[in-house]
Amino acid sequence: xxxxxxxxxxxxxxxxxxxxxxxxxxxxxxxxxxxxxxxxxxxxxxxxxxxxxxxxxxxxxxxxxxxxxxxxxxxxxxxxxxxxxxxxxxxxxxxxxxxxxxxxxxxxxxxxxxxxxxxxxxxxxxxxxxxxxxxxxxxxxxxxxxxxxxxxxxxxxxxxxxxxxxxxxxxxxxxxxxxxxxxxxxxxxxxxxxxxxxxxxxxxxxxxxxxxxxxxxxxxxxxxxxxxxxxxxxxxxxxxxxxxxxxxxxxxxxxxxxxxxxxxxxxxxxxxxxxxxxxxxxxxxxxxxxxxxxxxxxxxxxxxxxxxxxxxxxxxxxxxxxxxxxxxxxxxxxxxxxxxxxxxxxxxxxxxxxxxxxxxx
Amino acid sequence: xxxxxxxxxxxxxxxxxxxxxxxxxxxxxxxxxxxxxxxxxxxxxxxxxxxxxxxxxxxxxxxxxxxxxxxxxxxxxxxxxxxxxxxxxxxxxxxxxxxxxxxxxxxxxxxxxxxxxxxxxxxxxxxxxxxxxxxxxxxxxxxxxxxxxxxxxxxxxxxxxxxxxx
Amino acid sequence: xxxxxxxxxxxxxxxxxxxxxxxxxxxxxxxxxxxxxxxxxxxxxxxxxxxxxxxxxxxxxxx
Numbered sequence: 001x002x003x004x005x006x007x008x009x010x011x012x013x014x015x016x017x018x019x020x021x022x023x024x025x026x027x028x029x030x031x032x033x034x035x036x037x038x039x040x041x042x043x044x045x046x047x048x049x050x051x052x053x054x055x056x057x058x059x060x061x062x063x064x065x066x067x068x069x070x071x072x073x074x075x076x077x078x079x080x081x082x083x084x085x086x087x088x089x090x091x092x093x094x095x096x097x098x099x100x101x102x103x104x105x106x107x108x109x110x111x112x113x114x115x116x117x118x119x120x121x122x123x124x125x126x127x128x129x130x131x132x133x134x135x136x137x138x139x140x141x142x143x144x145x146x147x148x149x150x151x152x153x154x155x156x157x158x159x160x161x162x163x164x165x166x167x168x169x170x171x172x173x174x175x176x177x178x179x180x181x182x183x184x185x186x187x188x189x190x191x192x193x194x195x196x197x198x199x200x201x202x203x204x205x206x207x208x209x210x211x212x213x214x215x216x217x218x219x220x221x222x223x224x225x226x227x228x229x230x231x232x233x234x235x236x237x238x239x240x241x242x243x244x245x246x247x248x249x250x251x252x253x254x255x256x257x258x259x260x261x262x263x264x265x266x267x268x269x270x271x272x273x274x275x276x277x278x279x280x281x282x283x284x285x286x287x288x289x290x291x292x293x294x295x296x297x298x299x300x301x302x303x304x305x306x307x308x309x310x311x312x313x314x315x316x317x318x319x320x321x322x323x324x325x326x327x328x329x330x331x332x333x334x335x336x337x338x339x340x341x342x343x344x345x346x347x348x349x350x351x352x353x354x355x356x357x358x359x360x361x
Numbered sequence: 362x363x364x365x366x367x368x369x370x371x372x373x374x375x376x377x378x379x380x381x382x383x384x385x386x387x388x389x390x391x392x393x394x395x396x397x398x399x400x401x402x403x404x405x406x407x408x409x410x411x412x413x414x415x416x417x418x419x420x421x422x423x424x425x426x427x428x429x430x431x432x433x434x435x436x437x438x439x440x441x442x443x444x445x446x447x448x449x450x451x452x453x454x455x456x457x458x459x460x461x462x463x464x465x466x467x468x469x470x471x472x473x474x475x476x477x478x479x480x481x482x483x484x485x486x487x488x489x490x491x492x493x494x495x496x497x498x499x500x501x502x503x504x505x506x507x508x509x510x511x512x513x514x515x516x517x518x519x520x521x522x523x524x525x526x527x
Numbered sequence: 528x529x530x531x532x533x534x535x536x537x538x539x540x541x542x543x544x545x546x547x548x549x550x551x552x553x554x555x556x557x558x559x560x561x562x563x564x565x566x567x568x569x570x571x572x573x574x575x576x577x578x579x580x581x582x583x584x585x586x587x588x589x590x
Contacts, residue, residue: 051373077372111370136372143376150384157392164399169406171396182396188566203397204389212381232365233374237381286581293584342577349574365588 041307045300049230050110051140053088056225074144078105080114080134088138105134112136142234145226149215153208185210189345193352202351205245209238210344217295217336221329229339230296232288239288242347247280250354283350287343294339298332536587543583550575 056071073089080103090098091107097115098105106115113121113131122130139147160175171179190199190206213229220227228234256262258276261269305328308321507513554572558565 050368051370136370137375138372139376140370140373142373143380146377146380150380153384154387154391157388157396161392161395161399164395169399169403179396179400183400186397188570192570200397204393205385207393208381208385208388212384231370231373232368233370234377236369237374237377240378241381286578286585289584289588290577290581293587294580342573345570345573346577 037310041304041310045303045307048225048303049227049296049299051142051231052110053091053107053112053138053140055141055144074139074141076105076112076136076138078112078134078136078138084134112138141226142228142231145216145219145228146234149212149219149228153211153215157211181210182207185344189341189348193345193348194355195352195357198355201249202245202348205241206344206348209241209347210340213238213291213343214337214340217339218333220295220299221332221336227295227299229291230299232292235288235292238291238343239284242287242350243281243284245347246284246350246354249351251357253356254354283346287346291339291343294335298328298335302328302332539583539586543579546579546583547576550579 053076054069054071054073056069060068060070062068073087076084076086076088076090076098078084084100084103086098086100090096090100091105097117099117104115104117105112106121107113108121108129108131111129111133113129113133115121115131124130156174157178160171160173160178163172163175164170166172185207186199186203190203194202216228220229258280259273261272261276264272302325305321305325308324309318312318312321506516550572554568557568561568
């Protein structure tokens, strides 16, 4: 009985696929802009992966042919011989030149360049602009999201901390859910890797990085269009903190293992020292690349599959890609937590190596 | 790799660094510190309570053992007391008996002694009276015997004879 | 992307996939053999997988 049903479903599925493929061919034949849609999707994805100077949730073209953006402008902060602060609305989403105190700025490939009044960007042979680039400390969309997430985390966890005081050392509300996670990080990540005695001074960093990366990753999966952890700058900052913490809290034993590995012949020591030294940099580098690449790859694949809907303009291709996107989104939910876990875990592991006491190998 | 470096934004990096370190420090002061302290306090509390329960149980056991020991001791003491009392009674009785015996013996002895001395006195008195009587009889006899010369001489001679013999 | 880069990326993905697959398989075996040590095995597995993944990504970016 069950097998019968399976067979039926499978044959139906095959039928649909054949239909959809023929439908797709049909559509491509009849619409010359099919290729345009592909490039448009590609551009949209690469644009989505980049940071932006305004917080636009979505945009559409109205009846009059104008591009309307829904969202809020953010402050642009530049250091160009002096502090320049102005609203990103002056760029009109990169379409116009912003004039501030007689200086002209234009956004080109998501970076701000100093231009003349017409906004000319001169390019060299490698398609890199030769215009001067002011130091850019703008509150971009990602900075705003980081700030908001930080604020959210601060309120959530400080409220949780207060609930302990009023509720006889038991958490209330959200804290009930968060406490096991905090305990997990303490008991299964920090203590086994760093050790009972020294884990305490790293706990704040480990907890913050775990929840920060997790929340930010989850936000990246919402349709808000924020994607913070697929910026190499963000992951570099996180990995750099791990690196600095490892380096500055390391004990003698750690440095001894790097520069003068005990228990190997002297010539080997000279060979091992640079390798080990390089290893200390590769470790945080791999942390940085891993988080960046996982989230970026997830976003690209997910958005490409959603984009397939617009390429298969058929009544079966869209549900198919919807189902696929749904399954992938579930996987990405797992990846969001897994990457936060791995980042925390490996950071704890590196801290543990730095403060390891015993000298028996 | 080139694309990565091109994409890198210094502003975002600096903001992320500053905001994140600020977040870590703020959360350390206002969230993680108090939360971890509360949790470890609670864990310590639970551990303490368990330890206390264990201690109370042990104490209870000790108390029970103590009670039993005290009871045993009391019983033993009572037994020894009873034993002592019994012994004392026996000694008192035997002592009294002995005393009585001695006293009785003494009385008997005294009585015997008195009887003896009375008897002696009576005997010596009798003797004296017999002696006086004999003497007076002997006087009378001697007076009769020594009334003539002849008889006197004969007596002397007899006496002398006796003397030589003895 | 031209052909050699794509082929290189494919090779990297195959290598990393085989590596991570082997780690996962060995971890499963180990857990089956010693279910009580599953927590430690999982941790070690994740770390090893993460290291391979890191190398794989680094190579992918280089390609």
